[in-house]
Amino acid sequence: MPLKDRLVRMIEADGPMSVSMFMQTCLHDPVEGYYATRPGIGRDFLTAPEISQLFGELIGLWVVHEWEAMWRPHPFVLVEPGPGKATMMADALRAMSKTAAGRACLKSMQLYLVEPSRALRSEQVGKLAEYAPQFVSHLDELPDLAAILISNEFLDCLPARQFVRGEDKKWHERRIGAQGGQLIWGVDQESTGKLADAPEGQDAFELQTGLETFALSLATHVKNGHKLRALVIDYGPDDKVPEDTLRAYSDGRQIDPLESPGGSDLTVDVDFGALKRHALNAGLIVHGAKTQGEFLLALGAEARMQQLVQDNPDRAEEIFRRAKRLVDPADMGSRFKVMCFSSKGLQTPVGF
Known part of the structure; x- marks a missing residue:
C-alpha cells in the first residue's frame, strides 16, 4: 500500500x-520512507559539498586545526550525522591527507557515521572504504573518546x-x-x-524538539570527560523563531x-536561537552563529578557489561560479549559518 x-x-x-x-x-x-527509497542528494536537491569540492576541503582543514587545538587526542572520533552520499567527508579526508598534520590526524582518527538508512550506508562505505567507517544509528552510540563532529544540513530534517x-x-x-x-x-x-x-x-x-536532544547528546559526551568540537552548518535564522x-x-x-x-x-528552517539556548543550558560553550559566507572566507575560501582555478584553468568559470554560490550573501552565503559547540577549556575555534 x-x-x-x-x-x-x-x-x-x-x-x-x-x-x-x-x-x-x-x-x-x-x-x-524517503531515506529508505529515494536518497535524493543530487536528484531532489543539492547541498554545498555537491556544489563545490572547496566546501569539504575547507572543512577538512578545519578539522585538523581543531584536532591540534584539542592537544592532538589519540585516538579520537570524527563524526558526521546524516552524511548523505559522503561527498563532504570524502573531500575533507582527501584534503587532510595532503599535509603532515593532516596525516597525523588521520592516523589518530576513528571515523563514525550516524546513519540509520541501510541504502545510504552502502553508498557511504563505498566512498570511504579506505578509512574503515563505523556506523551507528544515534549519537548516543558513539564510543567514549574525544570527538570532532561535523553536521551539514542534518538538523533541518528533524521533525517540527x-x-x-x-x-x-x-x-x-x-x-x-x-x-x-x-x-x-x-x-x-x-x-x-x-x-x-x-x-x-x-x-x-x-x-523542533530534536534540537534539545541533539544538544543533550553532545553534552553527555562532554560530561563523560571528553573534549568536543561540534560544527553545525544549516539554513535558518538566528534572530527569530x-x-x-x-x-x-x-x-x-x-x-x-x-x-x-x-x-x-x-525540510524546515533550523531555529539557531533555540539550538544555542539548549546547548548553553546543557553546559556547552557556544561560538557563533556566523554566516556560511563569513565562515568559509575566514577559512581561506578565496585562496583555495584561486588554487583550484590555477590547477584547472579550463574550468575557471565553473569553479568561480560554484564557489561564489557558497559565500555570496545573495545565495547560500547568508541563508546558511554556522555554529560551533565545545567542551570547556578550549580556545576559540578558527572561523569564529
Missing part, C-alpha cells in the same frame, strides 16, 4: 496527525511541530487530516495551553508537502 494511503488510514483511525509525526513517517518509514495563534489568541497545533482519501491541512480546535517556547509578537512558529517553513523537494523543484509522502524530501 502506498505511504499516502497508509497515512490516510492512520488518520481516519486515530485522528489528525501532527506535522512532526508526518515528517517522521515520510522520511523514516522503513519500507516507503507547528503552532498558530487562533482567534482566541491562544496557540493551536497545526495538524494533517484526511478527507475523501486525500491529505488536508487543519488546526486543533482545542488550544495547547501555555507553551514555554512560544515567541512574542508572532502568530505562528515551529518547534521559524514560523511556517516546511518544504518538500522532488526532482529539483519545490512541491506541496502533502503531494508525495515518502517521495519527496521534507
